[in-house]
Amino acid sequence: xxxxxxxxxxxxxxxxxxxxxxxxxxxxxxxxxxxxxxxxxxxxxxxxxxxxxxxxxxxxxxxxxxxxxxxxxxxxxxxxxxxxxxxxxxxxxxxxxxxxxxxxxxxxxxxxxxxxxxxxxxxxxxxxxxxxxxx
Numbered sequence: 001x002x003x004x005x006x007x008x009x010x011x012x013x014x015x016x017x018x019x020x021x022x023x024x025x026x027x028x029x030x031x032x033x034x035x036x037x038x039x040x041x042x043x044x045x046x047x048x049x050x051x052x053x054x055x056x057x058x059x060x061x062x063x064x065x066x067x068x069x070x071x072x073x074x075x076x077x078x079x080x081x082x083x084x085x086x087x088x089x090x091x092x093x094x095x096x097x098x099x100x101x102x103x104x105x106x107x108x109x110x111x112x113x114x115x116x117x118x119x120x121x122x123x124x125x126x127x128x129x130x131x132x133x134x135x
Contacts, residue, residue, distance in 0.1 A: 068096035070132050071107070075114035081128045082119060089131040096132045100124055 072094040079086045079095050089095055095116060097107065105120040105128070120128040 066099075068098055068130060068132075069102065070094050071097050071109070071116065073109055073111060073114065073116060075111065076116065078113070078115040079129060080115070080117050082122075082125050084125075086129050089129050091132050094132050096130045098124060098128050098130075101128045 072092075074093060076090055076093045076095070077087065079090060086095075097118065098120075101107070101118060101120040101124050105118060105124070107119075108117040109115075110117070118128055
C-alpha cells in the first residue's frame with residue numbers, strides 16, 4: 001500500500017486555521033479584573049512623617065524609662081552572653097537585656113533551637129542580662 005502524499009498535502013493546504021478566542025478572552029478579563037482591583041486600592045496616608053522610634057522595633061532610651069528591656073522568645077531555654085551560659089535568668093520564656101547591650105552588642109535569637117546568643121562589650125558582660133522583674 002502506497003502513501004498518497006500529494007493528496008495529504010492538498011488536504012492540509014485547503015484547511016483553514018481555527019482560532020479559539022474563548023481562552024484568550026478569559027485571560028484578558030482576568031488581567032483586567034486584577035488590575036482594576038489593584039488600582040482601586042488606596043495607600044494609607046503615606047505623606048505622614050514617622051520618627052525613627054516608630055520605624056524601628058528596637059526600643060531606645062527615649063521610648064522607655066527602663067534600663068533593661070524584656071526579650072521574649074517562644075520556647076526559650078538557653079541564653080549565652082559572650083559564650084557564658086546565663087540560662088538561670090530565664091523567666092516565663094523571656095529575659096531582660098540591658099539597653100546598652102542592645103545598642104552596642106549583637107543579639108541573635110533562634111526560635112528553632114529556643115536560644116538567644118548575645119555578644120556584648122566586655123564592660124557590660126556582668127550586667128548584660130538579668131531575670132525579668134515581676135512588675
